[in-house]
Amino acid sequence: xxxxxxxxxxxxxxxxxxxxxxxxxxxxxxxxxxxxxxxxxxxxxxxxxxxxxxxxxxxxxxxxxxxxxxxxxxxxxxxxxxxxxxxxxxxxxxxxxxxxxxxxxxxxxxxxxxxxxxxxxxxxxxxxxxxxxxxxxxxxxxxxxxxxxxxxxxxxxxxxxxxxxxxxxxxxxxxxxxxxxxxxxxxxxxxxxxxxxxxxxxxxxxxxxxxxxxxxxxxxxxxxxxxxxxxxxxxxxxxxxxx
Numbered sequence: 200x201x202x203x204x205x206x207x208x209x210x211x212x213x214x215x216x217x218x219x220x221x222x223x224x225x226x227x228x229x230x231x232x233x234x235x236x237x238x239x240x241x242x243x244x245x246x247x248x249x250x251x252x253x254x255x256x257x258x259x260x261x262x263x264x265x266x267x268x269x270x271x272x273x274x275x276x277x278x279x280x281x282x283x284x285x286x287x288x289x290x291x292x293x294x295x296x297x298x299x300x301x302x303x304x305x306x307x308x309x310x311x312x313x314x315x316x317x318x319x320x321x322x323x324x325x326x327x328x329x330x331x332x333x334x335x336x337x338x339x340x341x342x343x344x345x346x347x348x349x350x351x352x353x354x355x356x357x358x359x360x361x362x363x364x365x366x367x368x369x370x371x372x373x374x375x376x377x378x379x380x381x382x383x384x385x386x387x388x389x390x391x392x393x394x395x396x397x398x399x400x401x402x403x404x405x406x407x408x409x410x411x412x413x414x415x416x417x418x419x420x421x422x423x424x425x426x427x428x429x430x431x432x433x434x435x436x437x438x439x440x441x442x
Contacts, residue, residue, distance in 0.1 A: 203238070206381075222324075225261055273286065338431075341429050380432055409427055410436075
């Protein structure tokens with residue numbers, strides 16, 4: 200579902216220490232690093248810039264392969280001095296076999312390890328995201344506009360939230376007083392034309408441009424992406440890697 204998710208951090212070294220510490224018990228190490236960013240496969244961090252402020256209010260959950268890995272994730276963080284955001288344990292309100300543990304990263308974003316009672320298919324490190332929004336109706340309009348183009352579908356609609364799902368992964372849009380800001384979420388597109396249509400449809404619906412469709416060779420040869428802002432100012436991308 201996710202091509203990649205990137206957050207902007209106030210202190211890259213401090214955030215790298217946090218994610219190195221808590222992701223190691225899950226078997227996840229840095230897969231790519233440059234002067235600009237660090238990546239753990241589909242999750243990355245980058246230093247703030249004047250035009251790219253720090254990410255706030257994001258919840259990101261990482262795949263664990265057992266309850267013991269969830270415990271180890273949480274214990275590694277707490278032992279290193281990071282605040283707990285919820286001790287490991289069952290969360291049957293989400294699903295019968297849901298077992299999660301929660302921590303806060305140095306910028307106050309919530310990081311979770313989750314095990315759902317069976318192995319997760321696919322190679323992604325990210326299991327799901329939660330994004331808080333000020334106006335659920337505006338968020339729904341945005342995702343109803345772009346989701347079909349990206350092969351996503353909206354489900355689980357409730358008065359306070361809805362979910363967007365594909366390929367066994369999901370993210371939730373949740374009504375909240377302090378919306379998630381300045382996250383970057385990229386989704387794979389099957390063709391360059393799908394990237395074009397994602398951008399065209401979003402702008403036609405009144406959403407703001409953050410980068411017209413085109414090649415981004417600074418990322419790699421063949422990288423073709425387009426960027427728009429969601430109603431809360433998060434940077435949403437469609438990308439075809441042409442590989």
